[in-house]
Amino acid sequence: MAKSEVGADPSLAGGMRAFANPDDLVGRRGLEDYSAMQKDGQVKSCLAIKKGSLLSRGWEVKAVKEDGARGKEVAEFCDWALHAVTGSILTVLWNVTDALAKGYSLQNVVWQTVQTGRWAGKWQPLYLKSKDPADWSFDVDEYRNVVGVRYEPTNDVFPADRFVIYSYQPEYSNPYGTSDLRACYRNWWSKDLLTRFWNLYLEKYGAPTTKGTYRRGTPKAAQTEFLSILEKIQVRSAIVIPEDMSAELLETIRQGDVGYRIAVDHHNCEIAKAILNTNLITDSGGQVGSFAMAKVHLDVLRMCLKGLKLDLEETVMKEQVLRPLVRFNYGVDVPVPVFSLGPLEDRELGPLSTGIKNLVDCGVLDPVDPFIREFLGLQGAGPAPDRPESVPTVSRTRDGDAGPSDGNNGKVSVA
Helix, strand or coil: CCCCCCCCCHHHCCCCEEECCCCHHHHHHCCHHHHHHCCCHHHHHHHHHHHHHHHCCCCEEECCHHHHHHHHHHHHHHHHHHHCCCCCHHHHHHHHCCHHHHCEEEEEEEEEECCCCCCCCCEEEEEEEEECHHHEEEEECCCCCEEEEEECCCCEEEEHHHEEEEECCCHHHCCCCCCHHHHHHHHHHHHHHHHHHHHHHHHHHCCCEEEEEECCCCCHHHHHHHHHHHHCHHHCCCCCCCCCEEEEEECCCCCHHHHHHHHHHHHHHHHHHHHHCCCCCCCCCCCCCCHHHHHHHHHHHHHHHHHHHHHHHHHHHHHHHHHHHHHHHHCCCCCCCEEECCCCCCCCHHHHHHHHHHHHHCCCCCCCCHHHHHHCCCCCCCCCCCCCCCCCCEEECCCCCCCCCCCCCCCEEEC
């Protein structure tokens, strides 16, 4: 017996309603603050590391072995269709991961019919156009399920299935997700303010103070002219003053800027922790650390990226791109192939290959078992190509060679 969803939001009862972004920063200034934060060097670097770690190994579409020949055909079509998309799927996914900064992202899917070739007559995505989330909001039902996408400048509402919608860390079914930058907003704001005061400090104390000396009784006009010369000494390479006057630069021990530097480094560290869950990836803070410590930080980053990687593979590509593609062209009940972004880590293939060879030599593994490619993290892991049961033998005979005469006169024969 089917069961209905429970826990309706009373404020949304009565059908489709526009749902405002619950983020307090977005409520005050829209997405302007998050856009400004993305221009900060530390924020940009951390986001690029997170995105690049996921998308730097390419992608592939694989058939599930149990799906047989039908699944293989569907996987081949899906692979072709994604390669035929205008631009690059990796560019599309880079735009999708803008949700790390904004909380959510939208890609408008435009479909077309294939006109020629093996797949003529089938539907395929022509392109996935990235939309600025600042211009778009969601209409939801009483259970916060997205039922429409609203274009704010014109207030037009479009069906949700025309978009690939990615909500990053959507707590309590919040379609707007949660931005990584929200946790470090205070640090970014403080760093921005400190940098301004630091610049004022350097402007005031960065250059030494110029001291001028003149004889008692020097006329007021001469004093004023001498002071004017001293004020311009910073922009001139030489000055001329009377013999009875002198100028010198007063150097003092100033360490006020050290406090600014420490504070800015602290906020950079907190920004890295908020985005990457670790800070040693981007900056060691001037300290020398052990290899083991660095490896722990890298392992923490990989652990956090695994969930994001699965989210992109399953929630975005499989459910919102490949599933409609298969449903339009093959039907509802046809299995959807697997989309993979490859392994996150570089594996040491030497020891792993030795272990696999020992298992093959002992008869535990078949040498063409697709598990081997998958275990070694090789791109293209999947069912092995068809192979003949026996390897053909090649014999070569030349004129004058001893051996049975086959009339080939030195030609190659394959048995």
